Amino acid sequence: xxxxxxxxxxxxxxxxxxxxxxxxxxxxxxxxxxxxxxxxxxxxxxxxxxxxxxxxxxxxxxxxxxxxxxxxxxxxxxxxxxxxxxxxxxxxxxxxxxxxxxxxxxxxxxxxxxxxxxxxxxxxxxxxxxxxxxxxxxxxxxxxxxxxxxxxxxxxxxxxxxxxxxxxxxxxxxxxxxxxxxxxxxxxxxxxxxxxxxxxxxxxxxxxxxxxxxxxxxxxxxxxxxxxxxxxxxxxxxxxxxxxxxxxxxxxxxxxxxxxxxxxxxxxxxxxxxxxxxxxxxxxxxxxxxxxxxxxxxxxxxxxxxxxxxxxxxxxxxxxxxxxxxxxxxxxxxxxxxxxxxxxxxxxxxxxxxxxxx
Numbered sequence: 001x002x003x004x005x006x007x008x009x010x011x012x013x014x015x016x017x018x019x020x021x022x023x024x025x026x027x028x029x030x031x032x033x034x035x036x037x038x039x040x041x042x043x044x045x046x047x048x049x050x051x052x053x054x055x056x057x058x059x060x061x062x063x064x065x066x067x068x069x070x071x072x073x074x075x076x077x078x079x080x081x082x083x084x085x086x087x088x089x090x091x092x093x094x095x096x097x098x099x100x101x102x103x104x105x106x107x108x109x110x111x112x113x114x115x116x117x118x119x120x121x122x123x124x125x126x127x128x129x130x131x132x133x134x135x136x137x138x139x140x141x142x143x144x145x146x147x148x149x150x151x152x153x154x155x156x157x158x159x160x161x162x163x164x165x166x167x168x169x170x171x172x173x174x175x176x177x178x179x180x181x182x183x184x185x186x187x188x189x190x191x192x193x194x195x196x197x198x199x200x201x202x203x204x205x206x207x208x209x210x211x212x213x214x215x216x217x218x219x220x221x222x223x224x225x226x227x228x229x230x231x232x233x234x235x236x237x238x239x240x241x242x243x244x245x246x247x248x249x250x251x252x253x254x255x256x257x258x259x260x261x262x263x264x265x266x267x268x269x270x271x272x273x274x275x276x277x278x279x280x281x282x283x284x285x286x287x288x289x290x291x292x293x294x295x296x297x298x299x300x301x302x303x304x305x306x307x308x309x310x311x312x313x314x315x316x317x318x319x320x321x322x323x324x325x326x327x328x329x330x331x332x333x334x335x336x337x338x339x340x341x342x343x344x345x346x347x348x349x350x351x352x353x354x355x356x357x358x
Contacts (some may be wrong), residue, residue: 004035004351006344007051007070007097009077011084012041015054015062018078022323022340024056026074029341035348038067041077042091071351073097074299074343078321079151081200098354100347101299104291104320106150108203114315117290123283123315125206125306132191135204139163139187144207147172148317149200159197160207160217172197208306208314212267217242219316220260220307221326224284225300228345230353232288234281235342236335237305238326239263257329268311279313280305287318299346 008026011018023039030037038053039062045051049069057063077088092103104110111127114120128134130147138145139161147159159172167185170193174180184190212218222237241263242255264273284303292298302322306314324339 004072004348004355005067005070006030006035006037006347006351007053007067007073008037008039009073009075010039010041011077011080011088012039012044012054015064017054017062019076020062023076025340026344027056029344033341033344033348035344035351036067037344038065038070040067040070042088045091045096070097071354072100072347074100074347075103076321081151098350100297100343100350101320102296104295104298104318106201107148107317108150108201110291110318111203113294114287114290114318117286119286120290120315123286123313125208125314125316127203127205130194130198130202130204135191135194136187138204138206139168142206144209146205146207147194147198147202148205149198149202151200157197157202159194161194162207170194205316208316209309210306212263212307212309213241217255218307220280220303220305220313221257221322222280222284222303222305223300223322223324223326223339224288224303225339225342226298226346226349227342228349230346230349232285234284235324235339236327236332237277237280238330238332240326257326259330259332264307272311276307276311276313283313283315287315291318291320299343 008023010023017023017039027037038055040051040053044053051067051069052064053067054062054064079085108129111124115124126141128138143163145161147161149157156173159170162169167183168190170182170184172180182193184193210218218239218241220237220239223235224232225235227233237260238257239260240255240257260277261273264276268276283305287303288298288301291301298320300322302319303315304317306316308314324336327336327339
């Protein structure tokens with residue numbers, strides 16, 4: 001009986017891949033679970049039932065081979081503003097394979113889908129598409145705002161806008177992740193400055209009082225994944241503390257990761273911390289259900305959750321192709337290992353379930 005084959009769909013140029021270290025760990029997890037895992041890109045699908053796939057060939061190198069079509073595909077193709085990405089989107093629409101995860105739309109579309117479910121309302125900050133009129137509306141309602149590109153990742157392009165007595169303070173990282181900071185007095189000048197920053201569609205989101213550490217942005221990254229029985233379960237969570245005066249808490253922007261309970265307990269006490277974490281768990285399961293009901297089958301979601309100074313949880317962002325480095329940064333290797341093996345366990349479950357139906 002042949003081993004189940006799982007393909008990882010990703011960007012490739014020659015033998016260069018988007019997330020090589022993570023993919024090596026996924027392939028190793030597949031070997032441990034008794035299945036074959038290989039990487040491929042849209043242009044590697046050959047005629048008939050064959051795919052050109054890639055597997056590790058010693059440290060730092062990859063070997064290309066011809067494989068039979070995978071039983072299940074995990075989609076890890078991440079957004080880039082490129083022709084490659086447009087071809088990938090067209091490829092996904094052809095529905096060649098049994099996918100473990102569907103694509104998610106941009107941030108605004110996801111916000112609309114979540115907002116339509118009234119059960120999500122208590123966790124969602126107000127958001128609007130960026131325009132001069134919407135920006136002025138949001139400035140009138142909230143002293144702190146975030147402007148985010150619809151398709152951005154890694155904190156690039158996100159702008160923090162705070163209204164104070166001496167003007168509007170803007171803080172962000174540009175496309176090269178260089179830190180930018182400016183103070184502007186008047187709204188017309190503010191709009192002109194933001195127009196130069198915004199080179200694609202943006203959303204304006206209600207800012208939250210997440211400064212549980214003074215002068216630093218703090219949020220929670222929660223990873224919810226499907227397990228080997230096809231059920232959603234929370235793998236783990238941790239608190240990310242942003243760099244000094246950074247607009248985001250991203251780890252590669254200078255942030256650090258700490259265990260959630262040890263961070264929250266001194267600030268909120270034992271009982272309130274337990275309530276906060278229970279609420280974050282409810283938020284995660286409800287988000288997964290609402291997203292899946294609209295977009296179809298998903299495999300894992302990384303949720304960025306803001307805990308404000310009153311202990312209230314807010315859903316800031318949903319990532320369908322999340323990283324899991326926070327568990328390594330926190331010094332929890334067992335959670336890190338689980339976070340890597342669960343996608344393979346779920347893909348294996350799908351493959352076995354599909355084989356029984358054929």
